[in-house]
Amino acid sequence: ETLAKYAQLSQMAGLVPIVEPEVMIDGDHDIETCQKVSEKVWAAVTAALHAHGVIFEGMLLKPNMVVPGSDSGKVAAPVEAARATITTLSRTLPAAVPGVFFLSGGLSEANASAYLSAMNACTDLPKPWVLRFSYARALQSSALKAWQGKDENKEKARLAFLHRAAMNSDAAKGIYDAVKDGKGAQASLFVRGNAY
Secondary structure, eight states: OHHHHHHHHHHHTTOOOEEOOOOOOOSSOOHHHHHHHHHHHHHHHHHHHHHTTOOGGGOEEOOOOOOOOTTSSOOOOHHHHHHHHHHHHHHHSOTTOOEEEEOOTTOOHHHHHHHHHHHHHOOSSOOOSEEEEOOSHHHHHHHHHHHTTOGGGHHHHHHHHHHHHHHHHHHHHTOOOHHHHOGGGGSOOOOTTOOO
16 A cells, blocks of 8 residues: 555656565575465555556556575576566556566576566567666675775776676676676675665
């Protein structure tokens, strides 16, 4: 209800709301459980948006990707996460919504890019929305590590950020290449109990 009211008020003020129904990856659940919970949450948010008269064409969705829990010991293959995420969106989100901009939710930089790329490369499932990224950690982490708050590291940080931007640009086109990305992007960015 709160997300829907925010979206309604934003549109009344002439703004495009970015609605963020995030299902956290904390826990030992499997990908099927994440899919069931995400479907329930996204369907409830969509129903509330409709009940509040939100114009779907004038909003964006910023959800999690459907993946196993951080303590499950499992990492989904890109195609598995892509298919689970697209299927869940198809069951809950009207085609009128123009775009879905994913959170990285503590995934490694490489997994966030690979999952988004697999979604955009998928051709056999309906996906009427633009699928892109709205990462914080998975876009900025390498740059912040390279910078370390030191002026002499600004160029290293700039290059690290440009690399991540290029990798995610490729992911948005469905052509991300993990080999081009390198091993440094594999580190988990999960923060237990992360609160905003």
